[in-house]
Amino acid sequence: MAPRTIYEKLWDNHVVIEEKGKPALLYIDLHLVHEVTSPQAFEGLRINNRKVRRPDLTFATMDHNVPTVDRFNLQDLIAKKQIETLEKNCKEFNIPLFDLESPEQGIVHVIGPELGLTQPGKTIVCGDSHTSTHGAFGTLAFGIGTSEVEHVLATQTLWQAKAKTLNVEINGKLDPYVTAKDVILHIIKENGIGFGTGYVIEYTGDTIRNMSMEERMTICNMSIEGGAKAGLISPDEVTFEYIKGRKYAPKGEDFDKAVEEWKKIATDEGAVYDKTIKIDASQIKPQVTWGTNPSMGISIDEKIPFPSDFTSETDQRATESALEYMGLEPGTPISEIEIQHVFIGSCTNSRISDLRSAAEVVKGRKVANTVTAVVVPGSQRVKEKAEEEGLDKIFIDAGFEWRDSGCSACLGMNPDIIPEGERCASTSNRNFEGRQGKGARTHLVSPAMAAAAAVTGKFTDVRSLEKEAVS
Numbered sequence: 025m026a027p028r029t030i031y032e033k034l035w036d037n038h039v040v041i042e043e044k045g046k047p048a049l050l051y052i053d054l055h056l057v058h059e060v061t062s063p064q065a066f067e068g069l070r071i072n073n074r075k076v077r078r079p080d081l082t083f084a085t086m087d088h089n090v091p092t093v094d095r096f097n098l099q100d101l102i103a104k105k106q107i108e109t110l111e112k113n114c115k116e117f118n119i120p121l122f123d124l125e126s127p128e129q130g131i132v133h134v135i136g137p138e139l140g141l142t143q144p145g146k147t148i149v150c151g152d153s154h155t156s157t158h159g160a161f162g163t164l165a166f167g168i169g170t171s172e173v174e175h176v177l178a179t180q181t182l183w184q185a186k187a188k189t190l191n192v193e194i195n196g197k198l199d200p201y202v203t204a205k206d207v208i209l210h211i212i213k214e215n216g217i218g219f220g221t222g223y224v225i226e227y228t229g230d231t232i233r234n235m236s237m238e239e240r241m242t243i244c245n246m247s248i249e250g251g252a253k254a255g256l257i258s259p260d261e262v263t264f265e266y267i268k269g270r271k272y273a274p275k276g277e278d279f280d281k282a283v284e285e286w287k288k289i290a291t292d293e294g295a296v297y298d299k300t301i302k303i304d305a306s307q308i309k310p311q312v313t314w315g316t317n318p319s320m321g322i323s324i325d326e327k328i329p330f331p332s333d334f335t336s337e338t339d340q341r342a343t344e345s346a347l348e349y350m351g352l353e354p355g356t357p358i359s360e361i362e363i364q365h366v367f368i369g370s371c372t373n374s375r376i377s378d379l380r381s382a383a384e385v386v387k388g389r390k391v392a393n394t395v396t397a398v399v400v401p402g403s404q405r406v407k408e409k410a411e412e413e414g415l416d417k418i419f420i421d422a423g424f425e426w427r428d429s430g431c432s433a434c435l436g437m438n439p440d441i442i443p444e445g446e447r448c449a450s451t452s453n454r455n456f457e458g459r460q461g462k463g464a465r466t467h468l469v470s471p472a473m474a475a476a477a478a479v480t481g482k483f484t485d486v487r488s489l490e491k492e493a494v495s
């Protein structure tokens with residue numbers, strides 16, 4: 025057989041029906057469910073008198089609209105209704121639910137991998153665009169709409185058109201304190217928000233191979249911000265080591281057998297992609313977005329662009345409108361921009377290594393008195409682990425708020441809202457108008473850069489801060 029990419033193998037392994045020129049029917053190995061995109065899907069099952077086909081392959085959590093302070097006190101009526109509806113649906117359809125009382129509750133894309141549900145070779149879907157996160161394990165994982173959620177609940181299959189393959193090859197050594205977040209922001213800045221449209225991205229190269237699973241998840245998470253259907257990384261020893269011993273991972277001999285299978289899914293030597301983009305990681309600096317989509321970014325040593333810096337009229341107009349919304353003057357060094365809020369959280373950057381990286385910067389320093397800074401662990405397990413390591417103490421001593429897990433200020437669906445006109449350094453993945461609240465101004469950064477902004481009150485090159493601390 026000709027050499028195949030991981031995407032082609034995952035596809036071939038899951039096709040149930042395929043006719044030339046038509047979408048294929050794929051088998052789904054794992055269906056993750058949350059409170060926002062599932063209510064109508066369950067309602068559809070009830071109306072049609074159907075059951076959930078594989079409740080054992082379906083897992084639910086509540087994350088988007090849960091409060092991160094006083095979590096059982098649901099003031100918002102829509103949130104309350106969605107959460108109660110999910111509880112009711114999971115009970116009725118026999119689906120395991122990580123609810124607010126569960127020590128395993130958290131953001132859906134954080135808990136899947138954490139519990140060992142996410143495993144190489146699987147197809148994983150969820151009614152959520154950042155399902156691409158799970159692709160870091162060599163799974164075909166993507167977001168679906170609510171009618172598709174209903175289809176998967178009822179049949180454990182999904183109609184899908186085959187995507188093209190895009191190899192994003194990243195080589196070279198990253199500077200200290202330049203992180204996976206900076207890599208993916210850099211890639212989107214260089215290639216635009218549409219570069220992945222119609223493609224499934226596979227990230228390859230030695231920079232990726234040298235990354236931890238948590239870093240790889242950050243990269244795959246934001247594939248969707250580059251327009252791709254999914255992001256993938258071929259599994260390796262780092263992947264297997266991460267999965268070993270987790271709650272839902274195969275145990276003992278079964279684990280060893282699974283590893284042998286998982287190895288086979290990796291892209292074959294000599295496999296051909298539809299397109300390849302090459303990235304030199306050694307050139308990447310800490311990134312900060314200045315605009316209202318994730319491609320509107322610059323390095324920390326750069327200035328806010330002028331609309332005339334762009335050639336196309338569309339880009340010029342988009343820049344003008346973004347600058348206006350963001351309240352920024354072109355030509356200002358980004359390092360002079362003051363912030364009022366720092367949010368460390370979201371499915372992009374709220375895992376234990378993200379919190380460690382921020383805590384390292386914060387340790388022994390104080391949050392600037394002009395800044396409100398919040399840390400929201402991605403899951404209750406991440407929270408527990410961070411507390412075991414004393415990270416909570418580092419954050420609290422510095423003046424951060426330490427919260428329960430949830431999507432929080434990543435999007436304005438819960439009480440954690442950034443006030444109108446105020447500026448937030450955020451470790452999340454989207455900086456659209458109104459994303460963190462009406463009129464809120466979001467700047468996407470890494471956890472280390474968010475921590476640096478928290479202690480200085482403005483965007484600061486975390487690398488200079490570290491040097492100061494050492495000398």
Ligand SMILES: CC(C)[C@H](C(=O)O)[C@@H](O)C(=O)O
Nearest residue numbers: 060061088151152153154435
């Ligand atoms: C609410 C949900 C449907 C949405 C998504 O699909 O991405 C959210 O998670 C987001 O990040 O905007």
Ligand code: SF4
Nearest residue numbers: 154370371431434435
């Ligand atoms: S943390 Fe943000 S991006 Fe991730 S699932 Fe929640 S709302 Fe979506």
